[in-house]
Ligand code: HEM
């Protein structure tokens with residue numbers, strides 16, 4: 013089982029996941045229409061890129077955009093959750109060991125303590141995000157089952173990974189469960205809203221280009237995000 | 238002298254005096270009386286809703302409403318309309334001062350007659366500074382007559398016209414109008430200059446000197462062209478008070494004066510203008526002239 | 533009865549149809565017919581497929597349903613923060629559902645969409661600034677309006693508004709003759725006070741071509757005169773076109789894109805005919821948006837720019853003050869607390885946030901200008917944007933919407949509000965009428981004229997003759 017999951021399935025997963033994300037990015041860009049979007053992307057590319065990058069950067073840095081300032085609590089949870097989500101799997105020792113075995117190279121691995129910490133942050137962050145959906149009427153009204161499912165999918169590898177790591181229960185089983193949930197996670201990236209992994213950048217870029225070209229950028233005033 | 242007289246009326250009793258004068262004049266000169274009613278002031282952006290000038294209520298002007306307003310006006314002025322040969326009712330919507338000016342221009346009116354409060358309801362004044370009267374008086378090409386009270390609002394049987402001058406350019410036009418009217422109606426004409434000493438400390442001699450200078454100036458500035466029944470007066474004081482006093486003393490039937498465009502910081506002019514003060518206090522119609530075109 | 537006589541899927545194209553629709557007082561019959569209007573699902577779905585490309589699709593799809601946009605919407609704030617006013621909810625429950633159902637929706641749904649698109653959103657685009665994914669619901673609502681309009685689901689006044697633009701190429705029945713006559717009239721009316729004042733019509737190769745809002749010639753031609761006076765004093769070589777002078781676009785509020793294109797091309801052809809060095813529009817937000825910001829795209833101009841540089845009135849005014857073409861008498865500057873309404877249409881949507889403040893630095897005594905909070909691109913809509921001001925059926929909702937601006941103004945403590953935008957001006961007037969907070973408001977032109985330091989040679993000759 014383990015071999016199967018870490019063998020062909022894993023390969024297929026990576027292929028589908030990353031290939032899929034690339035396809036989504038390409039489709040997104042190709043689907044942009046200067047007339048319908050009313051943004052002259054091409055002739056004013058320089059302004060566009062400038063505006064786009066400003067827009068991305070403003071939202072990638074905690075507390076930079078006005079939004080992040082107005083909601084400090086949420087901002088903390090959000091960034092903690094996402095940093096955990098992205099950093100943990102990439103720099104995890106166990107993952108990099110496998111990487112080394114397969115390709116002969118690995119990324120710097122982080123100390124286990126930190127990895128554990130980040131994984132916990134993810135779980136707790138995910139929990140808060142879920143509670144928030146229940147607690148606030150303005151979030152509740154737009155939340156549906158799908159949103160919870162995505163949260164579960166997002167944190168499941170962390171839960172299972174931790175269980176396996178602490179060897180609570182049958183290690184083999186939990187390891188397989190972990191790998192399976194990780195693969196689901198990866199496969200979901202291109203096909204669900206998790207595609208925002210890439211589309212976040214494209215969408216922010218697009219609006220940023222809009223501001224950078226049409227809505228002020230070419231007038232020499234920068235949007236104060 | 239007058240071929241077309243534009244009467245701006247809301248149909249309310251406060252404009253009956255104006256209506257009476259307008260129709261009397263129409264009869265006398267065989268002039269056409271154009272009865273203008275600004276039904277409503279547009280409000281709410283591009284919507285079709287207007288504020289009824291009289292009630293301030295929101296209404297939508299459609300054919301039915303138009304017909305109703307026209308009927309009302311016809312009933313109100315029934316006798317007067319019958320008394321003149323030509324008359325016409327014009328209904329419109331817009332800001333009163335602007336629509337009065339527009340109608341005067343479109344119809345090439347020779348005189349605008351309005352009540353002191355024609356169309357001045359609080360409703361539309363919001364955001365548009367200055368009274369309707371101020372704005373009409375400033376911009377009209379023809380003389381503008383205001384009838385504040387219903388009493389003494391007959392045109393004809395006149396005894397005395399007071400022309401008040403401040404020696405401005407506009408006053409020259411006003412003088413022409415006053416003289417022509419005095420001739421036409423065969424009345425006495427009093428030319429008055431009110432020496433403005435409000436807020437100034439002058440000794441008696443200086444005042445005397447100035448009065449003499451002013452008298453001299455009136456004689457040279459205004460060519461009576463053979464008109465005899467005229468006398469010249471220079472009184473000192475607050476101009477509007479002196480003008481009203483003089484009108485009382487002479488039992489004037491008409492006051493003619495110039496309107497100053499440079500008085501038009503509308504909000505200030507509204508309180509400060511000599512003309513408006515005179516209109517409020519005088520017991521007879523007041524004509525203001527600011528342009529030379531129609532005198 | 534699928535298609536009504538007044539309420540149907542066909543835009544108003546003739547004067548006759550326009551008059552007929554206008555005669556339906558308050559849209560009574562129109563709205564009755566609306567209840568029976570059929571939805572052409574195939575057409576709706578076809579047009580969604582043809583026009584909904586990756587940007588909008590992605591927006592609808594990746595919305596994290598996080599609700600962060602809620603607080604950014606003033607309509608959410610003033611309506612008791614009911615969750616139904618969350619921007620994401622508003623768009624997902626309308627456009628989102630319409631797309632999910634592939635256009636197979638019924639009359640009741642379309643009517644709900646209509647109310648949401650016109651009474652729960654002013655397309656102020658503020659929410660787009662606060663969504664982490666950069667989802668601009670204002671843009672989507674504008675798109676939704678287009679879909680609704682094409683199916684005949686549009687408020688009566690806007691059906692008429694777009695009709696006006698189709699029939700007269702102006703938002704009101706102001707014909708070319710009316711316009712030219714008004715210009716002549718205004719020049720005459722003011723020539724004594726401003727010797728040499730002209731409103732040159734159709735002058736070729738001038739430096740400036742000026743365009744305005746039909747409401748000015750129609751109801752408040754003083755505004756045209758004021759523009760002329762300021763150009764005159766500044767010594768500008770300017771002109772107005774006899775045709776193509778109207779810059780506004782109720783069709784933009786209505787979602788009648790075909791008409792938008794026709795109208796903007798009309799303005800551009802005036803530019804091509806008269807070859808001015810640049811064009812300047814009046815103190816109107818949506819007019820600027822329609823002709824300068826979105827217009828080039830409707831007209832299919834690939835660089836996204838009008839044929840010549842086309843600036844907003846505030847840009848010209850700032851420039852004239854900066855270069856000394858217009859001089860202000862410091863003694864006449866505003867000496868009372870005064871605040872400024874930033875219009876979404878050219879501040880959030882074209883970044884013109886600094887020029888207005890530059891103007892104020894000339895006309896307001898230092899220390900008297902009070903910023904609204906928030907301000908600049910973060911300012912809230914006046915409450916009457918996107919056509920909200922003029923729709924009778926949604927008056928109550930509009931009045932509620934004014935509350936945000938009221939709170940903001942009250943918080944500044946100012947009694948004077950400068951509103952260089954027709955729509956904002958209207959909304960603030962209505963605000964005073966509705967809530968009586970004792971404020972005054974003004975465009976820039978009359979204020980500036982009142983405090984000009986007019987050069988000797990431009991003053992009337994024999995002024996102040998009296999002692
Ligand atoms: C798909 C292939 C994956 C494989 C083969 C894999 C494999 C492993 C292995 C072997 C471990 C070590 C367990 C131990 O310490 O005994 C582990 C731990 C872990 N993995 Fe994965 N993993 C995968 C995907 C993921 C993904 C997608 C995520 C997160 C998004 C993830 C998050 C974690 C976490 C949080 C731990 C526990 C780390 C700690 O606390 O030390 N893994 N994984």
Ligand code: HEM
Nearest residue numbers: 090094097141142162163166206208209212596598664665
């Ligand atoms: C560079 C990568 C990423 C960026 C820039 C990013 C950005 C965002 C943004 C802007 C939001 C929306 C708003 C919010 O809820 O605060 C969000 C939400 C979310 N993201 Fe990501 N994300 C990234 C990667 C991921 C990954 C890899 C996952 C997991 C698979 C993930 C899972 C989620 C989830 C579950 C939510 C919804 C949170 C909620 O319930 O409120 N994200 N992300």
Ligand code: SF4
Nearest residue numbers: 595596598599601663
């Ligand atoms: S802030 Fe953006 S992602 Fe979040 S609910 Fe609103 S629209 Fe959706």
Ligand code: SF4
Nearest residue numbers: 605653656657659670
């Ligand atoms: S565009 Fe403005 S009014 Fe519309 S939902 Fe967004 S914030 Fe609210």
Ligand code: SF4
Nearest residue numbers: 817876877914917955
């Ligand atoms: S009226 Fe003014 S503030 Fe309101 S939406 Fe339009 S531009 Fe913005």
